[in-house]
Amino acid sequence: MNDVYELLEKKGITLPNPPAKGGIYTPVQEFGDSFLYCSGCGPDIGSGTNIIGKLGKDLTVEDGQKAAYQCMLNLLANLHEKTGNLNNIKRFVKILAFVNSTDDFAMQPQVVNGGSQLLADLFGEEAGTPARSAIGTNSLPGGMACEIEALVELK
Amino acid sequence: MNDVYELLEKKGITLPNPPAKGGIYTPVQEFGDSFLYCSGCGPDIGSGTNIIGKLGKDLTVEDGQKAAYQCMLNLLANLHEKTGNLNNIKRFVKILAFVNSTDDFAMQPQVVNGGSQLLADLFGEEAGTPARSAIGTNSLPGGMACEIEALVELK
Amino acid sequence: MNDVYELLEKKGITLPNPPAKGGIYTPVQEFGDSFLYCSGCGPDIGSGTNIIGKLGKDLTVEDGQKAAYQCMLNLLANLHEKTGNLNNIKRFVKILAFVNSTDDFAMQPQVVNGGSQLLADLFGEEAGTPARSAIGTNSLPGGMACEIEALVELK
Numbered sequence: 236m237n238d239v240y241e242l243l244e245k246k247g248i249t250l251p252n253p254p255a256k257g258g259i260y261t262p263v264q265e266f267g268d269s270f271l272y273c274s275g276c277g278p279d280i281g282s283g284t285n286i287i288g289k290l291g292k293d294l295t296v297e298d299g300q301k302a303a304y305q306c307m308l309n310l311l312a313n314l315h316e317k318t319g320n321l322n323n324i325k326r327f328v329k330i331l332a333f334v335n336s337t338d339d340f341a342m343q344p345q346v347v348n349g350g351s352q353l354l355a356d357l358f359g360e361e362a363g364t365p366a367r368s369a370i371g372t373n374s375l376p377g378g379m380a381c382e383i384e385a386l387v388e389l390k
Numbered sequence: 391m392n393d394v395y396e397l398l399e400k401k402g403i404t405l406p407n408p409p410a411k412g413g414i415y416t417p418v419q420e421f422g423d424s425f426l427y428c429s430g431c432g433p434d435i436g437s438g439t440n441i442i443g444k445l446g447k448d449l450t451v452e453d454g455q456k457a458a459y460q461c462m463l464n465l466l467a468n469l470h471e472k473t474g475n476l477n478n479i480k481r482f483v484k485i486l487a488f489v490n491s492t493d494d495f496a497m498q499p500q501v502v503n504g505g506s507q508l509l510a511d512l513f514g515e516e517a518g519t520p521a522r523s524a525i526g527t528n529s530l531p532g533g534m535a536c537e538i539e540a541l542v543e544l545k
Numbered sequence: 546m547n548d549v550y551e552l553l554e555k556k557g558i559t560l561p562n563p564p565a566k567g568g569i570y571t572p573v574q575e576f577g578d579s580f581l582y583c584s585g586c587g588p589d590i591g592s593g594t595n596i597i598g599k600l601g602k603d604l605t606v607e608d609g610q611k612a613a614y615q616c617m618l619n620l621l622a623n624l625h626e627k628t629g630n631l632n633n634i635k636r637f638v639k640i641l642a643f644v645n646s647t648d649d650f651a652m653q654p655q656v657v658n659g660g661s662q663l664l665a666d667l668f669g670e671e672a673g674t675p676a677r678s679a680i681g682t683n684s685l686p687g688g689m690a691c692e693i694e695a696l697v698e699l700k
Binding site: 267269270291326328329330331336337338339340341342343344345347348351352355364365366367368369370371372373386388 | 530
């Protein structure tokens with residue numbers, strides 16, 4: 236597997252600071268011998284500002300993909316903070332992604348791909364392509380466009 | 391435990407082909423020594439055709455149960471493809487089921503039972519009756535009626 | 546860690562009976578060497594009566610917090626029934642909380658805090674502050690206000 240930080244640099248991606256917490260929870264919780272559960276991350280773009288709006292009304296699929304990308308980047312920031320080294324990740328096991336949607340918007344998988352592609356690019360097809368569910372919902376915290384949580388296995 | 395394939399045959403159920411993938415994910419991801427996480431499966435009835443519609447408007451509870459049944463059958467198809475032998479499953483640990491619902495439809499558990507009953511029939515009450523959450527949502531990929539994901543433990 | 550039952554008594558909290566089941570599932574399913582998955586619990590307040598209604602329309606944030614508190618209390622009742630001793634819990638790993646919401650209600654984290662605070666009070670900041678996702682939805686079983694599921698690790 237490639238060095239994740241080299242790949243980030245090559246792609247010109249700067250890992251953001253971990254997003255501000257909005258409640259009583261732990262951003263990344265370890266359990267068992269080698270597992271981490273990552274709390275749902277929104278598309279915080281710094282200073283607590285989120286990409287907000289509903290797909291099917293306020294945002295295009297492309298907007299939504301940017302939101303999903305930002306969720307995933309924030310999730311990686313939390314994982315970096317917790318592990319100290321993203322190269323210690325063996326695989327992403329599962330992600331659960333919620334997309335803020337109107338009743339008739341039905342392209343959640345295309346939206347969530349915006350985050351999934353980043354994982355696959357950084358961790359490779361085997362470690363970076365977890366099981367996934369992409370679900371619509373009528374409302375998310377702060378009106379944000381997308382929220383993604385993850386189950387991760389360490390080496 | 392009975393042989394799952396004999397039970398399928400006795401019930402006249404043919405395991406479908408694994409449903410077509412609709413995004414960047416792995417249908418069934420192994421982790422730890424003996425765990426599998428299954429991506430959310432919709433009620434694909436072949437050739438990418440789903441049972442679509444919202445409970446409380448387009449579909450009756452019975453229609454929804456058929457959709458949940460089909461989700462579970464597709465999930466088993468993915469598990470068969472991954473494991474090569476469904477008899478290697480020790481237990482279904484947890485399922486998370488989303489039902490495409492109008493704002494006032496509230497019979498998600500009855501709908502999801504359509505899938506849960508199949509699991510219990512095939513794997514028995516202990517191995518085939520996992521923990522479960524049955525949740526309504528206002529939109530699912532492609533407008534499908536139901537989506538079910540699962541955490542599975544192998545022998 | 547303090548004795549959970551002493552803390553409950555000190556706080557004047559009586560653990561309720563496990564809520565009635567509303568479908569084909571196991572309230573708490575063990576797996577691996579030391580894990581439990583708890584089915585989604587609603588704010589059942591006894592005799593199958595739930596706190597029902599949507600945040601943003603029928604219920605205030607404070608009402609929602611009481612519902613989340615009741616969900617968590619029911620979840621603890623199920624865990625007590627399964628384990629025989631809540632002091633055997635090493636940590637709450639992850640909770641997933643759904644809040645019955647209008648399309649523009651966006652304070653799910655504040656609502657879910659009503660349940661998260663109880664966990665933190667009883668199990669301490671390390672064991673009782675799991676990873677978390679707080680999600681809005683347009684409909685939940687029986688019209689209940691909130692539903693919470695949990696992944697738990699035993700000592």
